[in-house]
Amino acid sequence: xxxxxxxxxxxKEIMNIxxxxxxxxxxxxxxxxxxxxxxGRPYRKEVSEYFIKEQLKLIKDPETKKIVxxxxxxxxxxxxxxxxxxVARLLIKRYDNAVKxxxxxxxxxSSFTSEAQLVWKEALEKADFNLYKPYLNKMFExxxxxxxxxxxxxxxxxxxVDRVDEGMTVEKIHQLFSELKEGIISILDKIKYEHKSIxxxxxxxxxxxxxxxxxxxxxxxxxxxxxxxxxxxxVIHPVCIGVGPRDIRxxxxxxxxxxxxxxILHECGHGVYEYSSNSKAVEYGIWGGISGAMHESQSRFYxxxxxxxxxxxxxxYPLLQAEVEEFKKVDLDTFYKAINKVxxxxxxxxxDELTYSLHPIIRFEMEKEYxxxxxxxxxxxxxxxxxYKEYLGLEPKNAREGVLQDVHWASGHVGYFQSYTxxxxxxxxxxxxxxxxxxxxxxxISKGNFExxxxxxxxxxxxxxxxYTPHELMLKVTGEEVKSKYFIxxxxxxYL
Amino acid sequence: xxxxxxxxxxxKEIMNIxxxxxxxxxxxxxxxxxxxxxxGRPYRKEVSEYFIKEQLKLIKDPETKKIVxxxxxxxxxxxxxxxxxxVARLLIKRYDNAVKxxxxxxxxxSSFTSEAQLVWKEALEKADFNLYKPYLNKMFExxxxxxxxxxxxxxxxxxxVDRVDEGMTVEKIHQLFSELKEGIISILDKIKYEHKSIxxxxxxxxxxxxxxxxxxxxxxxxxxxxxxxxxxxxVIHPVCIGVGPRDIRxxxxxxxxxxxxxxILHECGHGVYEYSSNSKAVEYGIWGGISGAMHESQSRFYxxxxxxxxxxxxxxYPLLQAEVEEFKKVDLDTFYKAINKVxxxxxxxxxDELTYSLHPIIRFEMEKEYxxxxxxxxxxxxxxxxxYKEYLGLEPKNAREGVLQDVHWASGHVGYFQSYTxxxxxxxxxxxxxxxxxxxxxxxISKGNFExxxxxxxxxxxxxxxxYTPHELMLKVTGEEVKSKYFIxxxxxxYL
Numbered sequence: 002x003x004x005x006x007x008x009x010x011x012x013k014e015i016m017n018i019x020x021x022x023x024x025x026x027x028x029x030x031x032x033x034x035x036x037x038x039x040x041g042r043p044y045r046k047e048v049s050e051y052f053i054k055e056q057l058k059l060i061k062d063p064e065t066k067k068i069v070x071x072x073x074x075x076x077x078x079x080x081x082x083x084x085x086x087x088v089a090r091l092l093i094k095r096y097d098n099a100v101k102x103x104x105x106x107x108x109x110x111s112s113f114t115s116e117a118q119l120v121w122k123e124a125l126e127k128a129d130f131n132l133y134k135p136y137l138n139k140m141f142e143x144x145x146x147x148x149x150x151x152x153x154x155x156x157x158x159x160x161x162v163d164r165v166d167e168g169m170t171v172e173k174i175h176q177l178f179s180e181l182k183e184g185i186i187s188i189l190d191k192i193k194y195e196h197k198s199i200x201x202x203x204x205x206x207x208x209x210x211x212x213x214x215x216x217x218x219x220x221x222x223x224x225x226x227x228x229x230x231x232x233x234x235x236v237i238h239p240v241c242i243g244v245g246p247r248d249i250r251x252x253x254x255x256x257x258x259x260x261x262x263x264x265i266l267h268e269c270g271h272g273v274y275e276y277s278s279n280s281k282a283v284e285y286g287i288w289g290g291i292s293g294a295m296h297e298s299q300s301r302f303y304x305x306x307x308x309x310x311x312x313x314x315x316x317x318y319p320l321l322q323a324e325v326e327e328f329k330k331v332d333l334d335t336f337y338k339a340i341n342k343v344x345x346x347x348x349x350x351x352x353d354e355l356t357y358s359l360h361p362i363i364r365f366e367m368e369k370e371y372x373x374x375x376x377x378x379x380x381x382x383x384x385x386x387x388x389y390k391e392y393l394g395l396e397p398k399n400a401r402e403g404v405l406q407d408v409h410w411a412s413g414h415v416g417y418f419q420s421y422t423x424x425x426x427x428x429x430x431x432x433x434x435x436x437x438x439x440x441x442x443x444x445x446i447s448k449g450n451f452e453x454x455x456x457x458x459x460x461x462x463x464x465x466x467x468x469y470t471p472h473e474l475m476l477k478v479t480g481e482e483v484k485s486k487y488f489i490x491x492x493x494x495x496y497l
Numbered sequence: 498x499x500x501x502x503x504x505x506x507x508x509k510e511i512m513n514i515x516x517x518x519x520x521x522x523x524x525x526x527x528x529x530x531x532x533x534x535x536x537g538r539p540y541r542k543e544v545s546e547y548f549i550k551e552q553l554k555l556i557k558d559p560e561t562k563k564i565v566x567x568x569x570x571x572x573x574x575x576x577x578x579x580x581x582x583x584v585a586r587l588l589i590k591r592y593d594n595a596v597k598x599x600x601x602x603x604x605x606x607s608s609f610t611s612e613a614q615l616v617w618k619e620a621l622e623k624a625d626f627n628l629y630k631p632y633l634n635k636m637f638e639x640x641x642x643x644x645x646x647x648x649x650x651x652x653x654x655x656x657x658v659d660r661v662d663e664g665m666t667v668e669k670i671h672q673l674f675s676e677l678k679e680g681i682i683s684i685l686d687k688i689k690y691e692h693k694s695i696x697x698x699x700x701x702x703x704x705x706x707x708x709x710x711x712x713x714x715x716x717x718x719x720x721x722x723x724x725x726x727x728x729x730x731x732v733i734h735p736v737c738i739g740v741g742p743r744d745i746r747x748x749x750x751x752x753x754x755x756x757x758x759x760x761i762l763h764e765c766g767h768g769v770y771e772y773s774s775n776s777k778a779v780e781y782g783i784w785g786g787i788s789g790a791m792h793e794s795q796s797r798f799y800x801x802x803x804x805x806x807x808x809x810x811x812x813x814y815p816l817l818q819a820e821v822e823e824f825k826k827v828d829l830d831t832f833y834k835a836i837n838k839v840x841x842x843x844x845x846x847x848x849d850e851l852t853y854s855l856h857p858i859i860r861f862e863m864e865k866e867y868x869x870x871x872x873x874x875x876x877x878x879x880x881x882x883x884x885y886k887e888y889l890g891l892e893p894k895n896a897r898e899g900v901l902q903d904v905h906w907a908s909g910h911v912g913y914f915q916s917y918t919x920x921x922x923x924x925x926x927x928x929x930x931x932x933x934x935x936x937x938x939x940x941x942i943s944k945g946n947f948e949x950x951x952x953x954x955x956x957x958x959x960x961x962x963x964x965y966t967p968h969e970l971m972l973k974v975t976g977e978e979v980k981s982k983y984f985i986x987x988x989x990x991x992y993l
Contacts, residue, residue, distance in 0.1 A: 018547065021548070025521050028524060028528060029521075029524070035532065038725055038727055038743070039725040039726075040744070043743075044741035044742055045741060045744065048520045048521065048741070051514065055551075227536075228534070229535040229536045230534055230535075230537070234532070244532075244533075245537050245541060245544070247536035248536070248537025248541065249534075250532060
């Protein structure tokens with residue numbers, strides 16, 4: 002075997018073993034919500050730390066170093082195929098992270114994250130920002146240390162963003178967001194009075210958990226979800242965890258009807274993307290989604306661009322009417338208007354499709370100010386409120402309605418929020434191309450034919466797993482680099 | 498640090514790491530029932546095999562070998578305390594198993610077990626013994642190879658039994674069982690006509706899943722179960738899986754009322770034992786139950802000796818009456834007689850307390866005949882039926898009622914069934930001593946005071962984890978080695 006082949010085989014093997022560790026860590030993460038009893042936590046911490054260390058030990062092995070060095074030197078055009086190139090790129094990235102971030106810092110981060118989330122939960126219940134302050138502060142400090150360990154020549158937020166959305170920079174995001182913000186506020190100004198009068202009160206209907214569950218599962222399994230590759234579980238926070246290439250756990254809460262429907266559509270978007278890598282991507286250990294934004298592009302696509310379209314409900318509204326008596330007297334038009342009613346809101350999770358993107362933008366701007374030294378975490382409460390006042394014209398009454406509403410910062414997701422809004426932008430751009438390829442896409446959906454949609458997503462995006470960088474994939478699929486304009490156009494078409 | 502101390506510390510560390518692997522393997526086992534989607538199975542197999550290999554690699558390390566050799570040479574009285582002695586004993590045992598059983602054989606066993614269980618399920622559904630035959634055959638062959646790898650100078654069943662019930666031999670079990678069999682059959686002969694006329698039809702009451710769940714959980718949590726150390730999940734097969742020293746998963750099916758109650762009492766017995774090791778046993782990595790029989794002694798104790806006692810129901814019957822209307826017109830005496838109605842049955846899981854022990858005895862005798870070369874697995878169907886006819890006077894109509902009823906052989910539990918009946922025997926002996934120490938035990942239970950029971954079990958059995966061998970523990974607790982007579986006496990007292 003040539004040296005090249007030997008190194009590729011070895012790289013595949015290492016990547017696969019890394020994924021095995023990832024799989025048990027994902028299983029443990031899922032189990033945190035799903036099974037672990039309270040007194041089991043300290044031991045779980047020990048077990049989890051042991052396997053984090055083992056995983057790092059393996060990737061930092063001198064054997065791996067040699068392979069990494071080999072691939073660092075090799076010319077791009079020497080790669081025999083794209084999969085070889087991808088596995089080398091991803092292995093180098095993993096190796097660099099492992100070598101650069103001290104093990105103790107990684108372990109500290111992992112432990113602190115569990116603790117901080119529990120404090121966050123208490124603070125949220127008490128609407129007490131002061132309780133949360135020291136944890137918020139320490140979390141941002143830890144994330145700064147991690148960013149500096151990786152590359153201390155760049156702004157830490159650039160480093161953190163790049164870890165979640167490879168190839169993105171704060172500057173680039175700022176440009177995309179400025180344009181989008183302007184677009185959204187302009188649409189909002191034009192329609193907000195008209196939308197105020199839309200009656201959506203009938204959406205707050207009382208349903209049994211059983212009914213909600215039935216509707217949700219029938220809907221997603223009819224449309225695009227493969228129950229042999231994923232399971233649903235009921236927990237408080239909707240979340241999707243990938244445990245293996247064909248093993249995805251969707252958790253949600255079947256409490257209120259419409260939040261449940263749109264949550265499960267969202268999580269399914271993540272799930273379908275995560276479990277649909279082709280067999281080659283699985284063989285190379287590079288299965289699953291590429292980046293935060295690419296993942297959110299899929300989840301928000303299924304939730305909104307499909308799930309809040311008229312055609313989706315042309316097909317599914319009769320199901321809803323059959324299951325929930327109250328909707329028999331509401332016509333589809335009235336219903337469609339209600340689920341798309343636009344209006345500023347204090348909570349990201351309650352936001353309509355149009356204003357949603359502003360919520361992550363606010364958080365991203367705060368992170369930017371923090372890492373530029375213009376804002377301290379101790380002042381996050383006031384900064385948050387000021388921004389909501391400015392962009393949405395609303396001011397939270399307390400920290401529960403404001404800065405405490407998201408678990409993300411407590412769970413270590415600093416430099417993550419941009420992914421949601423970027424996901425919307427990506428989704429708009431994909432939609433534009435998808436409609437060129439399949440002009441009757443929505444018509445098919447209205448007839449219950451989801452195959453063209455699913456096939457397009459599989460062929461263009463899902464199957465590749467982590468084969469391409471987000472930038473490469475966007476170019477390959479749409480022929481252009483990422484632009485806000487398509488998502489703005491979509492919003493204008495829909496709302497104006 | 499002295500060489501002794503160094504080796505003890507190292508032994509503790511190795512044992513703890515082995516337990517970490519055990520913990521993730523247990524989590525994966527639980528997840529098989531609880532979360533894993535169908536298409537996730539092949540990848541799970543890969544992940545699981547990887548960690549089995551890693552775990553074996555670590556225990557077979559030359560470093561471990563040195564420590565094992567050190568402890569093999571050391572005089573028993575050189576150990577500074579019992580925990581040191583136990584960790585050395587258990588490490589040697591683990592090392593020997595790892596070194597003696599070829600890795601490929603262990604992996605083959607693990608994979609074959611998953612496959613065989615799926616075939617068993619299909620065969621059960623179709624009542625088709627022929628479908629199951631080749632798997633049964635191969636399973637017994639694999640178990641023979643494992644036994645021979647460990648010690649080819651002994652009868653394979655002796656080796657297999659010793660792995661589950663350390664210190665036990667086929668000969669010793671045969672003695673205990675012969676005595677017990679005689680005792681049971683003699684009681685059965687005396688009461689079977691009288692019991693035939695007991696009306697227990699009212700126990701087959703229709704209840705909602707919610708009601709069953711409420712009753713079960715209220716009962717076990719009032720009596721002895723700590724919900725912070727364990728969780729309940731609903732799956733088809735009642736089972737208890739220990740994921741960590743304070744993390745136990747009880748799964749059961751809240752379908753029919755009384756099977757659910759007695760299943761959960763049974764699984765709780767396993768659970769409380771498994772999660773109650775003292776902190777020293779946890780520190781040494783020797784937490785959890787010692788042996789199959791010791792574990793079954795606890796589960797069957799809670800299920801029967803406590804859970805089918807008159808005093809237990811004196812306390813809990815009002816709860817049942819409050820939750821299930823039908824019982825308001827049934828008095829406690831009638832109820833107590835019904836739940837203790839004795840009569841031969843075809844299914845182990847449906848058996849009453851008295852005749853239950855005969856069912857595992859039948860299976861154990863078949864295993865004995867197999868390993869003595871007197872019976873082939875191909876003839877298990879007929880052999881099974883003949884034994885049921887002989888001991889219980891009943892003959893299965895098909896394989897579903899007969900040889901296919903238990904998953905055990907398909908799940909690799911060959912040389913395990915004896916544990917159930919031994920567990921009854923151990924339980925009877927513990928009860929005898931417990932009543933000497935706490936003469937008003939049952940009176941306290943009738944008042945809802947479970948503390949004396951729980952304290953006795955904790956102090957005498959549960960806290961020690963795997964500190965003692967089963968034989969040592971029995972001697973320490975009761976002053977005698979294991980004898981059938983106490984369990985027979987208990988049965989006589991209760992049923993005659």
